[in-house]
Amino acid sequence: MGFYHVSRIGVIRGFYSLLAALVERWRPKTHTFVLPVGEVTVTLEDVAHIFGLPIDGEPMSGWINNSSDFLQSQSIAIFGRKPEVSSSSKSYIKLGSVRRIRDAEPLDTESIRRKVRYSIFYLLGSTLFTDKSTAYAHAKYLPLLRDFERIHTYSWESACLAHLYRALCRASRYDTKEMDDPLNLLFVWAWERMPCIAPILRQTLPPAEIPVAMRWSYSERTTAWLLKTAARFRQDIDYIEEVNI
Structure with missing residues (x-):
């Protein structure tokens, strides 16, 4: 069951500077990040690889009762x-x-x-x-x-991706100061696709077996990386020449 894999993933804490740099690149109309090399986004296949959840399944639907x-x-x-x-x-x-x-x-x-x-x-x-x-x-x-x-x-993976898209769209509004979303999914995707903004070199990590998030869960972040500002992350993204697929 996919939840077994997810349960072994450590919580990757949010890093505001990196999050701010990524949200600035998000375009709600297309649900993509606009990068120097083109538009990219998190896909269902990415969620499957990062969390180890199955793609197929019944839609998650229903009514909300707050009582x-x-x-x-x-x-x-x-x-x-x-x-x-x-x-x-x-x-x-x-x-x-x-x-x-x-x-x-x-x-x-x-x-x-x-x-x-x-x-x-x-x-x-x-x-x-x-x-x-x-x-x-x-x-x-x-x-x-x-x-x-x-x-x-149930197609938990589809619901997770939809939740991420909605959270990014909300965060991209000028009057929003915080973001609620699966940050584990967003950060691991960004580190896998854009190594220049990752906290450590990918070749120092264990092999990329599914779920991919496992190899990032307990990786040590250097002090220099933790001190990077949003401006520095923006600069790193501005000079990206290719995105790993």
């Missing part, structure tokens, strides 16, 4: 207990509590299913569909976990 009754009833049906929610929005479940409960689950048959659901829900909020804080996940994903046998049949 506390919906949240509690879905949580009890799926996890067997009421959730810990955000103090500011009752539609968001605290991921810290999800992780703690997951780790405390025993290993009997039914508990293993709950443990898997907890793990997937945690990944949705911390990696695939992150918000600005990465501390909460929206309750709208709960119904997708209810039928245990169908969880692996």
Whole structure:
């Protein structure tokens, strides 16, 4: 199952300077980055290689209910207990509590299913569909976990890519100061395609096996790279002569 691969990917923290330089190149009308060598973008194939998720699957669709009754009833049906929610929005479940409960689950048959659901829900909020804080996940994903046998049949990859596109379009607005998106996906894609902005030389990394994000998860960033400004990243991008395909 693709989620097994994603669960082994470490969280790549956001780097504002690099993010700013990339967002400036994003064009909402075409959903592409405009570079000196032409227009490029993150594709479904990229998501498959970076996260190891399958391309095919059922579309993720449904209606959103922000009521506390919906949240509690879905949580009890799926996890067997009421959730810990955000103090500011009752539609968001605290991921810290999800992780703690997951780790405390025993290993009997039914508990293993709950443990898997907890793990997937945690990944949705911390990696695939992150918000600005990465501390909460929206309750709208709960119904997708209810039928245990169908969880692996959804096209999570397509939804993840659509989430990235939407987040980049929002971030490109002049009045937006923050961005919520799967930064692991965006940064690994940029480092693989544009080595000149990567934190370390690619040849020093393990082989690029799927999921590709694994080899970047725990790589050491040099102090010089961490101190690079948005202006320096812009300059690096301005002098790109080719993009790795």
